[in-house]
Amino acid sequence: MDLAALKALKPSEYQAAADGYRATSEMAGKAGEALDSRISAGIRNQLSGETAKAALRELKELSKDFHYAAAECALAGAALDGFAFDMAAAKRKLEAALEDAAAAGCTVGADGSVSFPAGGKEVDGKVPEGGTVRVSTSPADPTSAALERQAVHMHPNPNFGKAVGFADRIGDALKEATDADVKWAPKLRALKADDDLVVSDKDWIDVKSDTAGVRDAGKDYFDSLPRPPEHDDPKKNAAWWQGLTDEQRSDYLSAHPDAVGAMDGLPATARDQANRTVLDEAHAKARLDYDAWLKKHPEPERYQPYIDPYTGSMPKGLSVESQEWKDWEEARKKVWGPVGGMEAIEKRFDYTDESKRPYLLGFDDKNNGRVVISIGNPDTADNVATYVPGTGTTLSGIDGDIHRAEMLQDRASLTDPTHTTASITWLGYDAPQGLLTDATDAKYADAAREPLSDFLTGIDTAHHGSVNSTVLGHSYGTLVAGETLRDHPDLPVDRAILVGSPGSGVDHAKDLHIGADQVWAATARNDLVNLAPPPAGTLAPLNPMAYWRLFNDHSVMYGNDPTSDEFGGQTFHVAPGKLPGSDGLMPAHSQYWEGDSLNNMAKIVTGGNP
Structure with missing residues (x-):
């Protein structure tokens, strides 16, 4: 120059x-x-x-x-x-x-x-x-x-x-x-x-x-x-x-x-x-x-001749999947998982109705991944529901959680066609992965309190007018939602829904600071979360209250059961759900987005009572 x-x-x-x-x-x-x-x-x-x-x-x-x-x-x-x-x-x-x-x-x-x-x-x-x-x-x-x-x-x-x-x-x-x-x-x-x-x-x-x-x-x-x-x-x-x-x-x-x-x-x-x-x-x-x-790990031969374990013979024309192929397929699915999760997000961009347009409000593929996606525009919707998923949620399996948000948004639109609803899946935290291991530790919810609070405040801040805001927690997500409401008394949230909850971090609905009459809970009769144990130590053999608690206590892993009278909130009807083992270990735990349960959640999200 x-x-x-x-x-x-x-x-x-x-x-x-x-x-x-x-x-x-x-x-x-x-x-x-x-x-x-x-x-x-x-x-x-x-x-x-x-x-x-x-x-x-x-x-x-x-x-x-x-x-x-x-x-x-x-x-x-x-x-x-x-x-x-x-x-x-x-x-x-x-x-x-x-x-x-x-x-x-x-x-x-x-x-x-x-x-x-x-x-x-x-x-x-x-x-x-x-x-x-x-x-x-x-x-x-x-x-x-x-x-x-x-x-x-x-x-x-x-x-x-x-x-x-x-x-x-x-x-x-x-x-x-x-x-x-x-x-x-x-x-x-x-x-x-x-x-x-x-x-x-x-x-x-x-x-x-x-x-x-x-x-x-x-x-x-x-x-x-x-x-x-x-x-x-x-x-x-x-x-x-x-x-x-x-x-x-x-x-x-x-x-x-x-x-x-x-x-x-x-x-x-x-x-x-x-x-x-x-x-x-x-x-x-x-x-x-x-x-x-795939280039480094080519697919092995899938089938091998079946060998009768009793006779050692190989019946003609009978084959089974080899263990080598099964191990390869398991490893392949693990590598493919994040790709499949991202493609599940991208397929939502092929929407057919402007009211169902997706907005990707957060994305990170590190570790188990984080995804925040809204079905409908949260800046202009009359009602905004923020769903917090629980144990086992990852980017790889986000398809089902987004589908839950879609179903709630669709049902809310039918329930109240005169007002618009945006339905959000908020995987903005590292969810616990093990049901009997990670999920027994509150540290995942503790780390999620500030991010969820900031997100909900951000929704209110960016909104073009007044908004009816509902936070919906499922499973461990109820603990995340409960702790967030508990520790942020001025959070711009109007209603809370707690389904399949092992406890929300409080003993009483009033401790969520939105009014006990605005806290709604339900747990299916056949949901194994009903067997969530009381807090550690309450069943110690030398504790004189142990045997009373065993038969008459309403405390679960993280506070009182939100569906109990002692909790003091509102409850709504859900179907009993499938029996354990009939379709996986806990089928009823995933059935809240159907039937009466979905109808009732849609009524709550749109400001009504089930």
Whole structure:
């Protein structure tokens, strides 16, 4: 970067180009949304057959193209803004140096050299002559810098020292501009997409790499923007977001999608946009990892001849699955699990009704995974139900939990068609995985109290009006919900539903701070959670109350049974459920989203009484 180029450079032109890329990103996003919400939804609602299926497959790929284009164009806009910011800083330094040099009577040449006039005390009857100082864009080593300071001190013309200072400032500005050019050029080149219409898994891996590159290169630019709150305070998050310009929001979202997607209090549309990018990147990596695993672990022979354990003979034509294949299949399913969970989320984007549009409000594939998804827009819905699942919930098995939210939203819409309902699955915590091990420890709920509180506060903060909010806990999720309500008296929650509960962390409904008459509980007669033991120690053999408690106590693992009279809340009717062992170990524990139970929960969620 030379003096003429930096003087002529106009950062505003790059900012204008950034605006163009942002506009393209927005158009691509709207085009993809239109494909999903109108065109594809219309085909699903009105057509069937192989032709319709083929059309939907092609439209799905086109929708992916638009989403990819939206992400990359937004990144290009952020990169150009970052480049313009860096170059504007260098240009300001150059212009300040040139102005100061002119004011001091110095002349700056086309190569950046600084000519200074004669000046100083006469020596042998002559005023020390002027001269020229060459500019350098190379960093000076300590020895050179020391020699330069010595030369300035010894030079008889004081204008020499001034010229040296101006030359150094010009050199610094040129070096800063050169460094910015060198830094940003490869980042911008990396944003060039493949010349095809197929968005592959590798393309999304590149998006993640591009995002990291833009974020790192643009650190100074992003640091110049209003900083987001250090802690997840929904109200402060909302104020920060509202304080940004549209351009700043776009840049921050494109470079920090994981941070924006996790911020409680932000609009559902912004969080959804950010989290879908995070999901696409994670899905692509998981699929590539799965393919690599298959290549490294080829499928063994599935069947082997059956050997009669009594006779040792091998009946002709009779075969069984080999143990080697069974072990391989178990390992394969474990590797595939997160991929299947992500695809279960993505298939919700193929909705047929705008009222059932999904909003991905949180996503993380680390460990067992975290997923927060709303069926319906929680920012505009009259009723919002937040379902907290319990033991065993993971990203791999999230399909069933999302389906529960869908069923509740659908039934609530039928129950109260004059008001809209958004139904959320909130797996925003690390759920315990073992029924007889992890689930007996409250530490998972303890760690979930603040995240759930922030989320529920964020829903209220981002809402466009008043909202009827219900938190629905199932199994261990009732403990998470109960502890959260217990420890946050001012939480914006109107009603609570506790189903299949081993206890909610309190002995009395009033301790949940929403009014005992707004706390509803139910447990199916055949649900084995009824056998949840009292708190540890209450059945100690030498405890005189032990035998009384055994037959007449209503305490369960985490406080009083929410369906007991002692708890003091409301109860509602549910079917007995299937007997243990008739369809798995605890079938009744998973039957609350059907029949009378679902109808009654829908009535509660919409503000009625079952």
